[in-house]
Amino acid sequence: MEVQIGKCRLIIKQGDITEEDTDAIVNAANSRLAGGGGVDGAIHRAGGPKIAEECRKIGGCPTGKAVITSGGNLPASYVIHAVGPIYRGGKNNEAELLRSAYISSLELADKHNLRSVAFPSISTGAYGYPIKEASRIALQAIIDYCKSHPQITLEEIRFVLFTPQDKEVYVQSLKELMENLSD
Numbered sequence: 071m072e073v074q075i076g077k078c079r080l081i082i083k084q085g086d087i088t089e090e091d092t093d094a095i096v097n098a099a100n101s102r103l104a105g106g107g108g109v110d111g112a113i114h115r116a117g118g119p120k121i122a123e124e125c126r127k128i129g130g131c132p133t134g135k136a137v138i139t140s141g142g143n144l145p146a147s148y149v150i151h152a153v154g155p156i157y158r159g160g161k162n163n164e165a166e167l168l169r170s171a172y173i174s175s176l177e178l179a180d181k182h183n184l185r186s187v188a189f190p191s192i193s194t195g196a197y198g199y200p201i202k203e204a205s206r207i208a209l210q211a212i213i214d215y216c217k218s219h220p221q222i223t224l225e226e227i228r229f230v231l232f233t234p235q236d237k238e239v240y241v242q243s244l245k246e247l248m249e250n251l252s253d
C-alpha cells in the first residue's frame with residue numbers, strides 16, 4: 071500500500087528490512103544498544119561489527135529516543151537505533167514512549183538530510199506491544215510529523231513488516247487513519 075502525506079510517500083510492504091536500499095533503516099534496539107535478537111540481531115549480522123562498535127562508543131539511548139550510526143555493510147548508509155518501550159499492560163506511558171521513538175527517528179533522519187527511511191514494527195516482538203495498537207501509534211506519528219514539517223527532506227518512508235499478517239495489520243490501520251483524515 072502507498073499513500074502520499076504532504077511531500078512524503080508512505081509505503082507499507084512485507085520484507086526483511088536489512089535488504090532495504092533506503093538512506094537509513096531503523097533498528098528496534100534496547101537502551102544499552104547491546105544488540106539482541108529479532109530485527110536488532112538481523113541488522114547486526116547483516117551489517118557487520120562496525121555498527122556494534124559505533125553503538126559501544128555512543129554507550130546507550132533512553133527509551134523513546136533514537137541514535138544514529140553508519141550502516142556498515144548494509145545497503146542503507148545509516149542505521150537509526152530507536153528504543154521502544156517494553157509493554158507492561160499499557161498504563162505505563164507506553165503509547166507516548168512508542169510515539170516518541172518514531173518521532174525521534176524522523177528528527178534524526180531529517181537532521182541528516184536523508185531522503186528515505188525504512189521502519190520495522192518497533193516494540194511488537196520481544197517487547198510485547200500489541201501490534202494493532204502499535205501500528206496506529208506508529209502510523210499516526212509519521213502522518214503527524216510529515217504534516218507538521220513541510221520542509222522535511224524525507225521523500226519516502228517505508229514500513230517493512232516481517233510477516234504477511236503484520237503487513238495486513240498495518241495496511242488496515244493506515245486505511246482507517248486515512249478515512250479519518252478525509253472526514
Ligand code: AR6
Pocket residue numbers: 085086087088098099100104105106107108109110111112154190191192193194195196197198199230231232233236
Ligand atoms: N526485518 C523486518 N522486521 C523484522 C525482522 C527483519 N529482518 N526481524 C524481525 N522483525 P523485535 P522489539 C520484526 O523483537 O519488540 C531485541 O532483542 C518482528 O517480527 O525485533 O522492539 C532488541 O535487542 C517484530 O514484528 O523488537 C531489544 O532487546 C518487529 O520486528 C528487543 O528485542 C520487532 O520485534 C526489542 O524488542
